[in-house]
Amino acid sequence: MSEPVTKGTVRGIGASPGRAAGRAYRMARPPELPARAPVADAAAEFEAAAEALRTVSEHLERHAAKAAGPEARAILEAQSMIAADPMLLESVRDGVDAGLGAAHAVAAGCAHHRAALVEAGGYFAERAGDLDDIRDRAVAAVLGLPMPGLPDPGHPYVLIADDLAPADTAGLDTSVVLALVTHRGGLTSHTAILARMLGLPAVVACQDAAAVEDGMWVSVDGVTGEVEIGVSEEDAERVLREAAAARERMAASTGPGGTADGHSIPLLLNIGSAKDVRPDAEGVGLFRTEFLFLDRADAPGFDEQVEAYSAVLRALPGRRVVIRTLDAGSDKPLPFLGLPVEENPALGLRGLRTARRRHDVLDTQLRAVAEADKACEAETWVMAPMVSTVAEAADFARHARGHGLSHVGVMVEVPAAALHAGHLLREVDFLSIGTNDLGQYTFAADRQHADLADLLDPWQPALIHLLALCGEAARASGKPVGVCGEAAADPLLALVLTGLGMTSLSMSAPSVPAVRESLRAHTMDECARLADLALKALDPSEARRAVTLGAG
Known part of the structure; x- marks a missing residue:
């Protein structure tokens, strides 16, 4: 049991941007099992x-x-x-x-x-x-007890928990819960995903938060991952006023993404279906088509896929829509693929690799994307996940173009792809970097392992160096490279990504305004300088601190 802390700063991983402050209250403990007793009936x-x-x-x-x-x-x-x-x-x-x-x-x-x-x-x-x-x-x-749930102190509060169940996070009243702090979790946990969707500041993997007692005043920074304990009520009120003013600015933020000196950086959406599209979006940077395939006994047919893709393309006439082919198999198993059970699924047949056994599934999907593209006015781009070699990229490009698709790319999710980004761009038209998986494979750290969340911090300098290689390759080739991992949603890290040479950023819709305003406040030269500071750091904290100070 952690000793109570009455004042000081504890740190986790910033999982959802924004600041908030208030009294902290913990999730109620789960019910205890009664003593075992003989069963009569x-x-x-x-x-x-x-x-x-x-x-x-x-x-x-x-x-x-x-x-x-x-x-x-x-x-x-x-x-x-x-x-x-x-x-x-x-x-x-x-x-x-x-x-x-x-x-x-x-x-x-x-x-x-x-x-x-x-x-x-x-x-x-x-x-x-x-x-x-x-x-x-x-x-x-x-x-016969009430189901476990959220505390109800009768006023707004900061919620502290070991971790949050999806039912609790999805049901949060954002007028009451000011911010989330969890001991466990990572950037891809349910808590982090839903906090970003709700626009709630959140810090995860903050193990020292166990020392926070009910009623303590705390301040939470969802960008830096810092939780300040023992702030005064006056300081808390000041943080809330500043946060409210920031939200008002965000609500008024519109228009395309770009730097202060006019360099265009499209801010695109990560979506799972047409329901996620916002009419004012610049486009879609990641259409996760696997949601169409999950939880079913057989693959969706050609016509069903055409309709699903067309629904998104029709919603964004004249704008870019990047469709990722099926990212499944192994760590997202689909029974109808008939893939073998693997001892190490994260290193097995997933993403484009499933085509080694079931090329027909990929072929049907590419035909459906091409058919949808014919009837819609959006700019259709298609990309393959889990590409490791130039040969894989070339083979995918050949098949996609054979179906009449003209904008073909691949994802950079493993170090091998980042190291050979320039060679990949000789075969394809664009790259899209999935920072979540790239971090997982770079640090040999499972994305879901609570004890390794610090290794998956997108501010890790080794990860930033791999991103820099992709940016250099893009500049040399004159072809675009975007980021569609959660790193793109961090307004501060977005400056670094831009300075590294990323030409677009893709994220969940609620994250767009803060990233837009952050970019508008800095020139391209300033972004390049901030990227250099991040590259020189030796750990994530140093990188984040240096860029924070450098950004003013």
Whole structure:
């Protein structure tokens, strides 16, 4: 147990930009299991457990229907499906048959499935935390207790938690919860994704936040990752006034992205479907087509894909839409692909590599993209994920162009691609850098590993050096290179990325105004100077601090 801290600064990873201050309150602890007792009626215990899981599934489904956006809705729907999974119910039945009461059987069944997901790794491991939330809610339902949830001190507050379940994050009232601070998580955790979507400042992987006690005044900076403990009420009010003024400026921010001296830096959106498109968007930098393929027994047909792609292209006439081909297999397993079970899925058949076994799936997708492009006025770009070699890039480009697609690119997600960026650009028309995966593979650190979140900080100088290689290759070739990882959403890091030679930045819609205003306040020469400061740093804190001071 951490010793209480009454004053000082603790640090995590800034996961959602913005500043806020207020009294801190912690998430309520989950219900404790009662002492084991003999089971008198096994059938009644099983029915009580089954009813609890049904209650939880329905509760999550209702939350999904009221979710603030499509990403939150998709996460909650997936969690509801897990609670309703017949295999989970069978594990609970096994526990009852072994002599466990309803609450203990639910806990044992969830633990069994959680362990299986963690062992599977990749996309499955990302869902393991959902089992903890389902367990806590179902145990509470069995015991007749309120489901675990958010504190209610009667006034706005900063929420401190070990981590947040999707149902809690998606249901946050942003007029009450001022900011989020979690002990665990990373830039790609549910908490981080949903905080950015809601526009809430957030700091994750802040282990020292465990020392913050209820009622303490704290100030949270979602860019630097700093949480100042023991601020005065006057200082907190000042931070809130400044944050409110910043939000007003952001709300009034419109127009294209670019630097103070007129260099255009398009600010594009990361989307999963046409529902995510904003009519004022400059375009789409990452259309994640895998959402069309997930949670189904067979691949979407040609006509279904044409309609899905056309819906996005029709919404953005004359603007760029970058469609990423299926990024699945291995860490996002799709049963219909028939891929082998792998011991190390993150290094296996994923992204473009799935075409080694199922080229027909890629071919159908490229045909569908080309067909959608014919009937729409958007500028259609297509790119492949997980490209490692020049040969892979050349092969993809040949097939895409063979279907009539004229803007063909690849993603830079592994160090090999960054190191040979110049060679790749001889074969394709553009590069798009996925900083989340590039960080994972550069530092050999699983994106979902809570203890390694510091290695996945996008301010890591080694990662910035790889980005610099891509920027140099783009300048030499005269071809565009963008960033579509979460790094692009950081208003301060956006200056560095621009200075490194990135020609576009892509992010979730709520992040666009802050990045736009940050770029408008600096010239291209200033961005280049800030990029040089980041490149000279030896660790993320030094890089962030140097750029913060340099940006004024």
